Amino acid sequence: MKFQDPCKCRCASCGIEAELPVSLLLAFAADCPGCGASFKEAGLRVRGMVEETATFFSAMKIMLRVEDHLGITITDELAKETCEEHELTLANLATLAMRASPSVSPALADDAIRSAVRIEFPGAPESPDFAAPLLEAIGKTPQFGVVSS
Numbered sequence: 001m002k003f004q005d006p007c008k009c010r011c012a013s014c015g016i017e018a019e020l021p022v023s024l025l026l027a028f029a030a031d032c033p034g035c036g037a038s039f040k041e042a043g044l045r046v047r048g049m050v051e052e053t054a055t056f057f058s059a060m061k062i063m064l065r066v067e068d069h070l071g072i073t074i075t076d077e078l079a080k081e082t083c084e085e086h087e088l089t090l091a092n093l094a095t096l097a098m099r100a101s102p103s104v105s106p107a108l109a110d111d112a113i114r115s116a117v118r119i120e121f122p123g124a125p126e127s128p129d130f131a132a133p134l135l136e137a138i139g140k141t142p143q144f145g146v147v148s149s
């Protein structure tokens with residue numbers, strides 16, 4: 001995946017191609033220079049990509065710590081399968097650790113995840129929400145600027 005700034009977007013209403021700053025797209029503040037239609041749809045797509053990338057890298061950081069902590073190896077196939085799930089949570093990562101090795105109990109997995117989050121994301125809540133979307137659970141929800149009216 002490659003980000004381009006400004007980003008080339010085609011207007012869904014009038015069909016012209018516009019080059020728009022990514023910051024405006026992310027803030028839902030971009031309008032079509034041709035017809036004035038909102039580029040919110042494109043903004044949503046870019047936000048989705050940012051969140052997906054941030055989630056993926058955060059999950060990687062946590063799982064590397066968990067592997068270390070538990071002395072297990074998580075295969076690429078298993079990790080890929082879990083990352084392709086729609087919304088990644090700490091609960092998904094705990095399940096991943098348990099699937100990687102039969103010696104990992106739920107309590108052990110939770111403990112390893114908690115410890116990994118504490119080390120990697122000092123700003124995370126003390127008792128992270130295992131069911132929340134990953135970025136929310138670790139207090140890293142991306143900020144995209146002010147939403148235009």
Ligand SMILES: [Zn+2]
Pocket residue numbers: 011012013014015016032033034035036037
């Ligand atoms: Zn337009």
